[in-house]
Amino acid sequence: MPIISVDAARLDGLLAKDYTAEVLGDTLDRIGCDVEEVIELARYRCPNCAALVEGSLGSDTVKVCGVCGHAQDEGFEKVDTVTAIRIDLLAARPDLFDIGGLARALKGYLGEVRGLPEYPVGAPTLRVKVDAGVEDEASRWPHIRCAVVEMPPLDDALLATIMKMQENLHWGVGRDRKLASIGVYDMATLEGDITFRTLHPDDEPFEPLGMPGQTMSGRQILEEHPKGVAYAGILADHARYPVLIDAAGTVLSMPPIINSEPTKVKVGSTRLFVDVTGPSDAAVEASLAMMVTSMAELGGTITACTIVRPDGAEIVTPDLTPGRAEVELGKAKQWLGLPLDADSLTDCFERMRLDVRPLDAERTRFEVVYPAFRGDIRHPVDLLEDLAIGFGYENIEPALVPTMTVGKARPEEEVSGAARMVMFGLGFTEIMSLPMTTEADHFTKLRLPVPDDYVRVANPKLKALTVVRSHLMGGVMNALHHNRRRPMPVRLFELDNCVRLADEGDPTAQFGVAEERRLCFAEVGPEAGFAAVRSVLDALCFELGHEGVYAAVAHPSFVEGRVARFTAGPLEGYIGEVHPEALDAFGIDYPVGLVEIRVAPIDWEA
């Protein structure tokens, strides 16, 4: 997940009183931010786009610009060092992605401001016309919402904040631009109304951001421009590409890929045009609400835009109408287990920047009003979380449920516990190995044919890790290899679950897979062999209340004539001396006696 570094002094500057970086970090932690640490952080300037770039941890130089992608061998010029609060972003709370949103929450939590934040929206002056092409199945990128925000003239820090905000919302709300994509432009470079339409991939070239003086077609951008290459997948199936163009024919951007160079926001820009487009109207709406309200927290004034749909219908955006939900005091007290009353409930909600209004004279039911950007609220219980945070987790008195219940272990654990005790008593130490393995370790090295079908993983990052184990021999043999330099003999065992493709009608199987508790034990050393492990197996069977019946069989993993299949009550398996070719394959240079047992079938209730 992305981590942001918030300049503590700047954050403090947005608040009425003075707080240290530690107090701010601690308060954010209590609000639910994942605060990693408070550090000193150097900042650098990109010589290409002049953006302010944060240094990375453990490095005293920056050579790549995160904004324009510019890279050079020589380090960038260092600008200053700030005390930064590093926060791991939580996808669920995009309203806490930037310094404006964080300041808004802190103001409430620290008691400077209470209740719902208000964002006046000025009447629309700009029209955005949507062409039917963006709704065409072959070139679909249908939704658009826009706003104009008047900011104080942008300085370095403010510019960097807006860029970072955009990038993080792309991740957190836009799912890496797949659902929604944001663009910000300098209004001073735009003329007249805006049109949202599609563009022929090879005609209508424009000057993409980061490549001044160079015009490229849409297709060229996808194939050659670094941002184009990175996001080309999203438009892979598009016949034509979405584009925003002003009345003078200047391209603003080709969402969700890139903005244009001539319309870019610079230090000193003050009127900004913000658009969000994409396939998910909910994500588009949320992104815009998040963007403009955070910018408002940073000193911006919002003006609406009129979106003219292809059918002529008009909508005015952004829509910052607050949401409303009903909360019952009794339900809240029960759900949270907190000593709340109408006053403390109101106080906790207001602290969380929510408005509260009693719905009845007894003040047992309340209407809670939440801002438009709180897209995380889908159910009244979501507001109870705000209530709990407003109360402060550190103020909660932990308690136990008073209800008496009786503990009960799984049946396979009872027999496993007994088997484990016997194995320790017989001098075998327990090992554990991973239940995912490779065909080589699970079959080939053990001289077992690789079956056509086994419980197989389709997409492992480690390509060979396709096998979910059906026996424990591979892990035990690897462990013997790992211990080959120790004084002999070495005795060890593993006891764990395995899976196999089930036979038709297997009563314990689910989805055609049967699971079972298995035990594998082995001895390696100059004296190791059938007789020694046979004694151990007999002892184990006796202690578990069974008697083994042995039958000579052939098994590719074992020496011919020194392998048996056995059953002992519910236990069944193989015992033998491991084949020298298998020893060689695992890099073991003493004989090995090994036993593999199914201890118990496992019946997970459906």
Next chain:
Amino acid sequence: MKQLTLTEEAAAVWRALAEGGAADVAALVEATGLDQSRVMVVAGAGGEAGHIAVEEQARDEVDPADGAAEMLERGLDERRAAQALHAAGGSLAMPQFIALTKAEGIAVSAVFRFGAARGWVKREKGSGGPPSVVLTDAGRAALGGEAPDEKAVRLALEGTRFLDEMDVDADAVRKLLGGRKELARLRSRTRRVLSLTDSGRAAWAAGPRVVVERNTLTQDDLRSGAWRDITLRPYDVTLPAARVYPAKPHPVRKIIEQTRRAFLELGFEEVGSPAVEVAFWNFDALFQPQDHPARDMQDTFYMSAPATGELPREEWVEGVKAAHEDGGETGSTGWGYRWSLERAQAMVLRTHCTSATIRALARKPEAPYKAFCVGWTHRNETLSYKHLPVFHQVDGIIIDEAASLATLLGTLKAFYQKMGFEKVRFKPAFYPYTEPSVDVMVYMPERGKWLEMGGSGIFRPEVTEPLGCKHPVLAWGLGIERLAMLRLGFSDIRDLYQGGLDVVEGVPVCR
């Protein structure tokens, strides 16, 4: 007078001293056949009782150098020079002498240093010409003999190593051998001479009681009663012993067993679920939207065999679908998308044990009910020192009318205190299927910091209601390996599962 009690060993030493008079340790070793250390033990005990006197004498040991035998065999440089001078008529001019020593391989420096010291050769000034080297009378006299140092080194080579045992002029040897390391060194040694004191002699004469001393008793000694006359030799009980290790459980297994016991003690039923699980139970039933990044191929292992699985009973599936799409009857807005049956049927390796607890909830939706599951969980990761594609989690639920955020915190605190963590702290978190959500942190005094252990919360109504549960449900998923790594002080998580016994042996059972 109290009768003297001696071990067999001590009696042998006493007898040698009583019969042979004073003797040094070497002589007693020879006489009794005991080790020098045993003789000294006897001397020490006798000394403490005032029966044996130990007199220490400083003495010089001649320790010939590695090449000493060859040097003597060939003749020391100054002896050979003297012989050559004698053959040349007793005197040679310096240039001729130098030429001669060169031809014979004689070191001139040794000749002048040691030859002059012995008074065998001297330098005389030539009248006008070069100086000459002259054999002295003493040198001539020494020609056929053996100098004291030569004799001492020869004797030492033959086995008589102490100067005071040699019939030589000790002072001359000390002077001549001093500073000639290539021939031999003199080492200062202490000779201990033991003798019986008057009281010792009297005690011996009175007839001591001799007891048998052994290292072990045999079966016969014990059966026959002979053990009564046997003393077991005392040990230095403070010495270190050979290291052995018991067969014991794997450290992760120990934590799993401790975890199981903690929840069983708290009245939980242990439950489980298939490791190869259908996406419905792993994700959908937990209100994880189907386009959630956690469900990506990047993060989750999908199965090619079996690739799809059957969904459970219709009413659950319909309820879950409705919760996702528009909230259904849960009072939620839902996620607002079209829920796909196919995506819910995909088979995965379970990414958490919440699939086990949510199945338990569906089976037994009535309060009160407490269930937990410890098991392997899977994430599509490569292996590194920090991450494994497979690891353990413990998940738990409490269905109870008194279930609340406060009792969630109380339960987790009770659990971690059972696991040995005194201080437990909670902070807000955001998880898709709980509301509120809580991160659990424990304080590690060894590291002086708080560490995150896992996530928890109260199941959202979108999770519980479609499965027929109308009560509040507490839920959590906590990491096991993290606990193991912190407790055991490992830095590479892979070490846990490679099978090396040193990992198991190195961790005491109590940790």
